[in-house]
Amino acid sequence: MSDVIFPAKVMITREVDVHGLPITRAYVEVDDETKTIPLPAGKPGEPGPRGRPRAPWVKAGEVATEAGLPTGLGADDRGKWWHVLATNDMWTWTGTQWRQSVDAVGPQGPVAPSAIVNVIETISNPKLRIAGADLKGIGAERDLRITVPAGPRGDTGPVGPSGSVRTSDDYDNTVGLVNGSLFAWNRITRKLRAMPPPGPIGLWAKGPADFPATTSLGNFDTIDLVTIDIPALPFAWRPRVNGLIATYADDANRTGYPHVWARLNDPSGQPVAMGLNPFRTLRHEVTLCPYYSEQGGTATANNYGEAVRLSASSTVGVVKPYEPAKIYIRVERDKGDATAGSNIQFVKTMPYVQVQALPLRL
Structure with a gap:
């Protein structure tokens, strides 16, 4: 490191001690920023003497007493030790003499489990030139990641002919x-x-045990029945709803008869299935079938055929990827006759509803 030059305030004092000898003191003051500057290092010293190679420390045998220790050992036997069974002492040969470790040998432990090494990853990169290994884990099973050095990149080869996958x-x-x-x-x-091509996913279903009891006959606009929760799916999809539900209406006005609707994510949301009572009978087993319309779902027993209109690219009734959905099933009276319609009710006679998710490619 080169010399470091910094501004400082230097104050030198001169005194005489009790023996009449002069004493000179120098005081150096620096600012806070200068205090953090590292001082230059001194010159490296001479290399120290080369140490002795480390000797392996291995058990060489067992003897009954200290008197049974072997003789004639030399420098090549350094690091070997013997177990003296009478005292459980460890006697180690240093190359020139014995060293005793009192009561150093305990009982033999259990056999260790077999080692298992799982090679998790092998990394080869043209920019890497040094091999390495990363061994992790606890116990006998370890995970190993290896870095394999790669050689320099070769010349680019010729473009091959096109072929079929x-x-x-x-x-x-x-x-x-x-x-x-x-x-x-x-x-x-x-x-x-x-x-295989993507097909319907599901299904999710509700049976008689999930439906409410038969409702009373009354002047209702809607009767809520069941809600089906669909978890988030990793693709866009459209619900396909089927079912069978019974309804009833009195014949006081011969108008405003009940029908069954399935709506998406809101009791008044987009319709995705319908079960119309086109014959406007008093009691009817309504078959719930898929229904999608860009007209807003205002179909009644008189105009439902006119409202069924859907383009190939329509997003009506579509659930986006990774979003959950709810399907609401309920009885609804004809929209145009809501104020003067017949009294309606839901009749519980083995009702059911089923939902499947139809994957879409948008």
Whole structure:
């Protein structure tokens, strides 16, 4: 390290001690920033003497008493030790003499479990030039990560001819293709493979035990029945709802008859299934079928056919990836006759509803 130069305040005093000898003292004051500057290191010293090679420390045998220790040992036997059974002492040969460790040998422990080494990762990178190993774990089982040095990068080879994925070495032909199959990477075989086309996921269902009891006959606009919770799925999807539910209406006005609707994420949200009573009978077993419409779901027994309109790219009734969903099932009276409609009720006669998730490619 080169010389360090810094500003400082130097004060020198001169005194005479009791014997008449002069005493000179120098005081150096520096600011706080200068105090942190490292002082220059001195010159390195001469190398020290080379130490003796470390001798292995191994058990060489057992003897009944101290008198049974071997004789004629030399420098090459340094590090060997013997167990004296009578006293459990350890006698170690230093190369020139014996050293005693009193009562140093205890009872033999249990046999250790077999060692297991799991090679977790092997790293090879053209930028790495030094090999290394990282061994982690507790007990007999350890995880090993190895760094393998790589040589310099070679010249770029010629561009190969184009080929079919199915005829390449990276493709697994053990699974046949069907219409709509997808290619997927198999991390185990490290090859591409054919996967079946995405189909309905589920199902989620509610049966008679989940439905309420038969309601009283009354002037209701809606009767809430069940709610089905669908967990978050890793893809966009549209619910497919089916079911069978019974309703009843009196014939006081011959209008405003009950129908069954399934709506997405809100009791008044987008309809995803309907069970209409087109014949407007008093008691009817309503079949719940999938229903999607860009018209807002205002279908009644008179105009439901006109409202069923959906484009191929529509997002009506679509649940986004990684979002949970709720399907609300309820009885609803005709919208146009809500104020003058018949009295309605839900009749519990073995009702059920089922939901499947239809994956979409958006």
